Amino acid sequence: MxxxxxxxxxxxxxxxxxxxxxxxxxxxxxxxxxxxxxxxxxxxxxxxxxxxxxxxxxxxxxxxxxxxxxxxxxxxxxxxxxxxxxxxxxxxxxxxxxxxxxxxxxxxxxxKMNPTRRFAKKFWNNLAKSGRVNEIELSVGLYFMDGFKTGIARAWAMKDIGIGMLKAKRLNPFGFLTHKGCKDKKGIHKMLKKAREIEDRRKGFTA
Amino acid sequence: MADMKIGAYVCQGCGLGERLDTKALALVAQKEGKAHVVREHEFLCNGQGVAMIQKDIDEGVNRVVIAACSRRAKTEAFGFEGVAISRVNLREQVIWAQPATDEARELTQEMAADYVRMGCAEAKKIVAPTPNAEHGTDKRVLVVGGGISGMTAALEAARAGYDVLLVEKTGVLGGYMAKLHKRVPHQEPFADPQATDIEGLVASVSQDPHITVYLNSTTTRTSGAPGRFSVDITTESGQTATENVGAIVMASGFTPYDATKLPELGYGKSRNVVDQAGLEDLARAAAAQGEPMRRPSDGKEIKSVVFVQCAGQRDATGTHLKYCSGHCCNTSMKQAMYFKEQNPSIDTAIIYTDLRTPGNGEDFYRSAQRKGVIFTKGTVASVDEDGSGSATVRFHDLILDDKTATMQGVDLVVLATGLVPNSGVNIDIPPDAADVDPAKASEHAVSVLNLTYRQGPDLPQLKYGFTDSHFICFPYETRRTGIYATGPVRRPMDITQAVEDATGAALKAIQAVENASLGRAAHPRSGDLSFPTFRREGCTQCKRCTVECPFGAIDEDEQRYPQFNESRCRRCGTCMGACPVRVISFENYSVDSVGSQIKAIDVPDEFSEKPRILLLACENDAYPALDMAGVAGHTSSAFIRTVPVRCLGSVNMIWITDALNSGYDGVMLMGCRHGDEYQCHFVKGSELASYRMSKIDDTLKNLNLEKDRVRALEVAIADIGKVPALINDYAAKIKEIGMSPFKGF
Structure with missing residues (x-):
């Protein structure tokens, strides 16, 4: 780079x-x-x-x-x-x-340490992996990105919202295990790769 | 007068019949007003009502009192010829200005009765005006200045069928515009500089059979009045031709501000620093040779150009021009495009503080941005050349607040220096006074018109050396009737505006010659036949009328009596207001005609708790505002008695002392805004009135009255909601200070 x-x-x-x-x-x-x-x-x-x-x-x-x-x-x-x-x-x-x-x-x-940039990267990687965001993985990953201690503190601070979401069935607590993603993961990876190629070519990153 | 026969007509329409006892009003007109014929009519302005009045006029009535609506309404229906007409405003300012309740009925009726008395009193003192015998009939138009404004004015007047004399100081027509490479676009899509096509315009002026062009000539003497100006046109070689014209258009244009006064911006130190005119020269020279523009110092290729806006303009320190010249932002964008046309990779940056793009300049601005002209908001501190021809521009970037911003390696710097009007001599400054304002630089202080008026050789100026042209309400109207200023001499403007402006000025000149040939007033009392006369035996030759006339209409004759040039007069009556011995009057407006209205009302005694307040209202702004307040249903005090005046400048102090002496509890004056942003139709009338009012305290002291017995106010025509509040405030104040002690004498 x-x-x-x-x-x-x-x-x-x-x-x-x-x-x-x-x-x-x-x-x-x-x-x-x-x-x-x-x-x-x-x-x-x-x-x-x-x-x-x-x-x-x-x-x-x-x-x-x-x-x-x-x-x-x-x-x-x-x-x-x-x-x-x-x-x-x-x-x-x-x-x-x-x-x-x-x-x-x-x-x-x-x-490097800009939180927006770090979150954006996490989000993208999470999304690109299976074609669909694994919410529990993303949020836990976000809370714990600065280490275990801060992670606990952040999760604790957000616990009410988390419980509310659980009750409303907006968050799957077993998502780590049950998240399935899209059907044709390979196809998605291929598509994203192609898109990246096109963009790189357009913006002159084909070095 | 023995043959005076007053006819008074009371209308019952528009609710007057229900709200007022019209029978009682008719009786007032008959008994107190001494009207010879008194009639009521249920609908006075309809054909039957008008025919009824006309029949009476045919049978000998020569003063008509119409007690109906405002003088501003139904002017055509009640426009009887050959008789003096007094309009009594019972509708807008009585029934519509008072609540429609039973309790208010008594006071409303009293108000109406007073207005009928006033109308009858006025009718006795006025006669129908007859045209002025002293008038010229020359309909030719003189245009001074052969630039875009002058040529446009000449062509427009010629196309309307009027003969035009066009006087140009230099040897060629075209003015500043002929020096331009291209002009700011004036047609869709407003994206690229356009050809000036000045040759085509010069050709059509030269070929027009109605236009006579005098090149290398100046106007060395101008005398007379609208319809009969006499002008000496002198050529450079000294030959003089005397021509008679009816009206004059002054289009003397501008001179670019002297850039040598800006050494800190490098002008004069480096040949690569030019002003906007200098860049046009470069562009034209390059275009003539078919070559790209090159650096003046060494002929090198230009790669980077910086434009410095507001160079020597909008200067708060007072060293340079204080104003914005209006065209420079667009001009700099146009000039930046010259370089972009030459080579799009030339860096062009415009450093501005506030970008102002009048007209369709916003489209042009966008176009410049699209073409890659860089706009940087900042103030330039210095321009230094390093000896090799490249300059460094140091500036304060106002967006990033970077005080040490620089642009380096600049090949050419263009200063937008703005314009200085060629207004001629500032007649308000004594000839021997030091030249303090840079805008009135001495090199321009050569008279343009050389008027023989006692007030000075040129048109009066308003601000920053621009010719006063009533720029808020009536552009082109200078303070010299029949002489119209147009183009950048009256305010900063660009070509497109100057063309429009000159067209307007040409039409105003045509109106002036047509009105003058019929002995009628020009704007704003257009068509008025009345004119001021004075009683010679009463005059003390104090000269106040000649000095105070805003239009320079009054000269002095050999015996030092005032000599009224009626065609120059605008009929404002400022002379009448000024006259300490009250010898100046109009046929239908005089000290007596207003004074007797003031004295005609019925003043209740001190214990009635019914005060009387006189309101002298300017008929141009305040009176319409009062009318419209009535239309809008705003009610106000029933103790007010309003007399419209032509201008507050025509208010003679005797009216105020008479009113206070005869038992009025207060006097209000409503006139227009004065000062630099004046709205007075007669320019100086309201200012003079306010000056005179500032001396009223002595009078009040002599009468042993409170200061608040007189109140002068500024009112604009749009102050519809404000006017009733002002009246009510004052009525409350009068209640607070109590009734006047002068009642019943």
Missing amino acids: GDINRAMAEQYRNDFLKEVEANVEEGQWVKMCMQCGVCSGSCPLGPAWEHPPQEIFMMIRAGRRDEVLKSESMWMCTSCYNCIVRCPRELPITHIMHGLANYAHRLGLAP
């Missing part, structure tokens, strides 16, 4: 905007931002972002490659779509944020 990062940085030199346009999902929209700040003002998690979307767009134009790609900011997006709804220029801001996060991840620049 490090090599790809160096290759990309070299290819675009200072023109980070062009790099984003070429490689980031919906990146061609970044230049259309008119800096009104409605996205930043609309974000329910706005104060928690180090750089709200408006700033990220400006940083891309200003060529601040490392700062943007290593930022935790776009990982804060919860996909509420408030910004997309309100953007007067109709930028698909949520998608751009995910695109940036994904691009940073693929270049190996995304912050």
Whole structure:
């Protein structure tokens, strides 16, 4: 991954905007931002972002490659779509944020310990394994990802919700054993592999 | 007058008959108003009612009192020719302004009776105006300035069939627009710079049989009035032709702000720093040779361009222009596109603080973004060239709050320096005063029109050196009747706006010559035949009328008496309000016609608990607002007695002292907003009134009355809900301070 990062940085030199346009999902929209700040003002998690979307767009134009790609900011997006709804220029801001996060991840620049990134990876691996999410495995895995002690504490804190879900039959406590996944697991793996190939080719990751 | 015959007509329609005792009102008109003919009618504005009045007029009635609806309603039905008409507003401001209850009936009836008395009193003092004998009939239009505004005005007037004289200072037509490579798009899809097609416009002006073009010429003397201006047109070589014209359009345009005042932005230090005009020169020169634009210093290929917006504009420190020039954002985008057309890989960055793209500029903005023009919000601190021709732009990035942001290796820097109006001499500044405002730089202080008016050689200015043109309500209306300012000389604007603006100014000029040829007033009392006259033997030559006339209509004759130029007059009556000896009057509006209305009402004694409040309301804004408040069903105090005035500037202080002396408990004045954002139809009328009112305290002191006995208020036409509240507040205040001690004298 490090090599790809160096290759990309070299290819675009200072023109980070062009790099984003070429490689980031919906990146061609970044230049259309008119800096009104409605996205930043609309974000329910706005104060928690180090750089709200408006700033990220400006940083891309200003060529601040490392700062943007290593930022935790776009990982804060919860996909509420408030910004997309309100953007007067109709930028698909949520998608751009995910695109940036994904691009940073693929270049190996995304912050390693970012919880969103770690959860996303867990979710993906869980899902890709059998084609269907194993809920109990995912949530237990999530609670215990930082070790046994914190895992117990987290699970304890969530116990009421867990019991409620059990009672409502929304959580299968025997999922570790009984989870079956989809019928044609091999087919799914094949399909995902192909999709990955296509995307890599499109985004220039075919190194 | 012996042959005065008053006919008073009381309408019973629109609920007047149910809410009021019209029989009693008719009796008031007959007994107190001394009307010769008094009639009631159930529906006065219908054909039968109008015919009834017309029959009386045919039989000798020459003053008509119509006690019905507002003077603003049914103007056509009640537009009788050749007689003086007094309208008594019983509908909007009596029955609709009072609650329809039995308890309110007595006060409503008293109110109506007073208004009938006032109407009859007014009718005695006015006569139907006759056209002014002094009027010129020249219908030619003079256009000063041969740029896009001037040429458009000339063509529009010519197409309407009027002969036009077009005076241009330089040797070619086209003005600033002829210096442009391309123009900001004015047609769908507003995406790319368009050809100016200035040659086509110049050709159609030159070939138009109605237009005579004077090149290398200036207007060296302008005298007269609408319909009979006399103008000396002098060529560079000194030959002078004297021409008579009916109206003047001043389209003297602008000069780009002097970029040499911006050394911190590198102008003058580096040849690679140009202003917007400089870039147009580069673009045109390159296009003429069919080559790409190159760096001015060494002819190297241009790879990176930075545009600095608001260079020397919107400057809060007062060193440079304080205002936004309106066109520069679009212009810089257009110029950035010149480079994108040349080579899409040229980096173009526009550093702006607030992007303003008037008209369809938003589409153009998007188009620039699509083409890859980078927009950066920031303020530029410095531009330095390193000696090799590349510049470093240091700026404060306002989005990232980075005070040390830089752009390096910039081949060309373009400064958006904005425009300075060519307004001529600022007549409000004495000629020997130091030039303090950079917007009024001395190099532009050459008179454009050279008017022989006693008030000064050019049009008055409002703010930042732009010609005053009533920009809030009536664009083009300057304070010199028959002279219309258009284009960037009156406010910052771009080409598209200037074209529209010039079309409007041409139409205003046509209205002016047509009205002048009939001896009628121009805007805003368009078509008014009345004009001010003065009683020579009473005049003390104090000159207040000549000084205060907002329109420079009054000169002085050889014996230093005021000389009214009726065609220049807008009939506002400011001179009448100013006159300390009250010798100025109109045929249908005078100190006496209002004064006798004020004195006509019935003032109940001190112990009745029925105060009387006089409201002098501007007929342009406040009076319509009062009418509409009635229409909207807002009720207000029944103790108010309203007299509409042409402008608060026409209010003579004698009315106020007379009112207080005759037992009114308070006087309210409602006029328009004044100051830089004035809404006064007569520009200065409400301002003068407020100045005069600031001196009223002395009068009140002399009368031993409280300060609150007089209250002046600013009211806009849309203040429909506010007006009744203002009246009620004041009525409550009067109740609090008690009844006037001047009753019954």
